Amino acid sequence: MKARLIVNPNLCTGCRTCELACSFTHMVGGKPGLSRIYPLDGGFKDLYVPVVCLQCEDPACAKSCLVDAITRNPETGAMVLDEQKCVRCMACVAACPFGCSLFDRINNLVVKCDLCDGDPACAHFCPTKALEYKPIEEHILKSTG
Amino acid sequence: MVNITINGKLVQAYEGEMLLAAIRRENIDIPALCHHEAVEPYGACRLCMVEITKNEWDGWKNHVTSCLYPVEEGLIVNTHTPTVIELRKTILDLFLASSPHSTVIKKLAAEYGITRTSYEEVPDSTDCILCGLCTRICDKMGFSAISAVGRGHGKEIAPPLKEPPPDCVGCLSCAYICPTHYIQFTDNGKERTIWGKKFKLLRCEKTGLPTITEEFAAYLIKHREIPEDYFKINDLSHRRELALKMGQITQWGREA
Structure with missing residues (x-):
């Protein structure tokens, strides 16, 4: 895992461009409600937090998946859900402590952020660089895990 | 990599994978009712039958279920020869006799030009085609709450002693996974019923929205070491909470 999607709420204006970019990338028609990233209210004035899958080191989604449908992509480091294997038991949706494993009721799919195979559309479109996908130096990766 | 020929096209397949995977990767549509990526192949429905041959077989051909046949170097596969289609038609004809009311079977049979079975319809028919997907996925997930019981005409899928299964978590x-949508359940947002067993759904402490069943959460806590707190609120509340926590940290940075 050499690059990370870095979220900087300080720079987020809550414009929801990331949400649109995500919806258009992953879903037909680009409905904002079907996005995998949510800029939510941070609880203070002019403070928004883009909530997106954190690609945890010890992910509850993969641990709770009883059919091993969620695995880490070794190239991007993202936890990727195999739609063909998923049996919609909703274990990962209930188990994720950050609520980033989502259920799409319209298409009957469980979806989560897969970092767009190493080129996240949300980071591309973020006008203020609150979302950035950039490589991380080895020594920082080692110290933070 | 293994070189095989599918419908005249030379393709590469991964060593050890089954023919069906290679065929599906080529976007060739062949029916398979008992196949699912999450479980091992089983070969119950026989619909994924294809014709195989090799150059050195001197014109000898064989018909195999592609979901169970591993790829081999030099294999020549044909998915839609007249004999294969005839075989599939016969199988669908038989399915239509045993499950005449299943919309999935009816639709699939109609695609192959069969609208009525030429056999005698089974009097007390069900939509269950005994493909075993439900029992296989239940075993794979580690519950083994249901299984096939009886033999021959009396064979059916049921929980032990046909009582509400103690191991089912709902x-x-x-x-x-049921290909013919035969397995029925009810879910009113408070309670869920399947296989005659009633389950209470966990509810988010903040929004009151239902998540998974209490039994399923208990299983995940015990066997998968998921902390109990994770199941107290639903995904929406989890996201809101994360946003508030990250917001608080950002605010401290702003004030400093």
């Missing part, structure tokens, strides 16, 4: 995977 995850609904069997109902989802």
Whole structure:
């Protein structure tokens, strides 16, 4: 895992461009409600937090998946859900402590952020660089895990 | 990599994978009712039958279920020869006799030009085609709450002693995976019923929205070491909470 999607709420204006970019990338028609990233209210004035899958080191989604449908992509480091294997038991949706494993009721799919195979559309479109996908130096990766 | 020929096209397949995977990767549509990526192949429905041959076989051909046949170097596969289609038609004809009311079977049979079975319809027919997907996924997930019981005409899928299964956690995977949508359940947002067993749904402490069943959460806590707190609120509340926590940290940075 050499690059990370870095979220900087300080720079987020809550414009929801990331949400649109995500919806258009992953879903037909680009409905904002079907996005995998949510800029939510941070609880203070002019403070928004883009909530997106954190690609945890010890992910509850993969641990709770009883059919091993969620695995880490070794190239991007993202936890990727195999739609063909998923049996919609909703274990990962209930188990994720950050609520980033989502259920799409319209298409009957469980979806989560897969970092767009190493080129996240949300980071591309973020006008203020609150979302950035950039490589991380080895020594920082080692110290933070 | 292994070189095989599918419908005249030379393709590469991964060593050890089954023919069906290679065929599907080529976007060739062949029916398969008992196949799912999450479980091992089983070969129950026989619909994925294809014709195989090799150059050195001197014109000898064989018909195999592609979901169970591993790829081999030099294999020549044909998915839609007249004999294969005839075989599939016969199988669908038989399915239509045993499950005449299943919309999935009816639709698939109609695609192959069969609208009525030429056999005698089974009098007390069900939509269950005994493909075993439900029992296989239940075993794979580690519950083994249901199994096939009886033999021959009396064979059916049922919980032990046909009583509400003690091992079932109400995850609904069997109902989802059932190719003919035969497995019935009810879910009113408070209670879920499947296989005659009633489950209470966990509710988010903040929004009151239902998540998974209490039994399923208990299983995940015990066997998968998921902390109990994770199941107290639903995904929406989890996201809101994360936003508030990250917001608080950002605010401290702003004030400093």
